[in-house]
Amino acid sequence: MQKWKTVQNNIVFLLNLRMSNSHSHSGMYIQSSNDLAKDEDQFVPKDNDQSGDIKQEFQRAQTQSQLSSAEQIEDIPVPRLTLFVSQMSIDDYQNQYKKQMSIESMSPIKYSPQKKQEMKVEQSVQDIKQLEIQEVQTIQQIQTRRKANKTNYNVDDSPIEQDEMKPCHCTKTHCLQLYCSCFHNRRQCMSECKCNDCYNDGKHEEDVLKAVEQIKIKEQRASHHDLDSFDTKQVWGCKCKKTKCVKGYCECFIRGKKCTSHCQCTECENRRQPQKKQKNNQQNTQINKKIKKKSQV
DNA sequence: GAGTTTGAAACT
């Protein structure tokens, strides 16, 4: 208990340090892993300066828990504070701390108050790391790898095996536009693909690079932020109008996710039901089961 | 397997 309190204190210390060091608040929201509501959607810092690394770390944490509703790990939630701290670059902090402490560290006094503080912090950092490892292990035990069966969208953050890829059938675009699932995922077309006049075959590397560049330039012109069209792990929200987000046309549905406030879909049937409703449904099914049992007897 | 529908991407 005492140890945990020390850890908590040091987390607060680390947070304060981090906050005082943060400079940019611009960024983007990416879909929350548990799709609860708008306020659950999480902020990811914009891709500038060192924040790129932070963004990647955040996304890694996000995608780790991006599973279908049945597989979601909300039953065993990762403590947010720990998660946040775990996303902070511990090494960065240590470096900064070392800088601050450089004069003291030269001091012959081995156990100065600063030194003690440093040791405390190091200890807590190790504790946090340990906790993190334990959490990840628990999560990994719970999570089952969901396989995308219809498209190439990678549902979790794991690398896609070659044989899990779906071949494309592009006829007009030489597999050099985002319509092409192979190109979109930045991988070469395979022998299984039935594309016409394919340039995404590894033999037209220059054309591929040009196409990628063009898309990125267009993207930057169109929107004044650093979105990455080639990051198929990000969900920016669907715009389904007719299929109620329950068919394979829907990006969210394909990924086994619920639509969120970021979607612009109409008559959506792929949204998370309010918890009260869910509870009611559960109660109803239980009642139904009881009735069935009784009627069987 | 051919034709239709659909939503994303590209274009105007």
Place this chain on the structure above:
DNA sequence: CAGTTTCAAACTC
């Protein structure tokens, strides 16, 4: 930036 066209995948028969 809204409307239109093009595209390839999903779907239907």
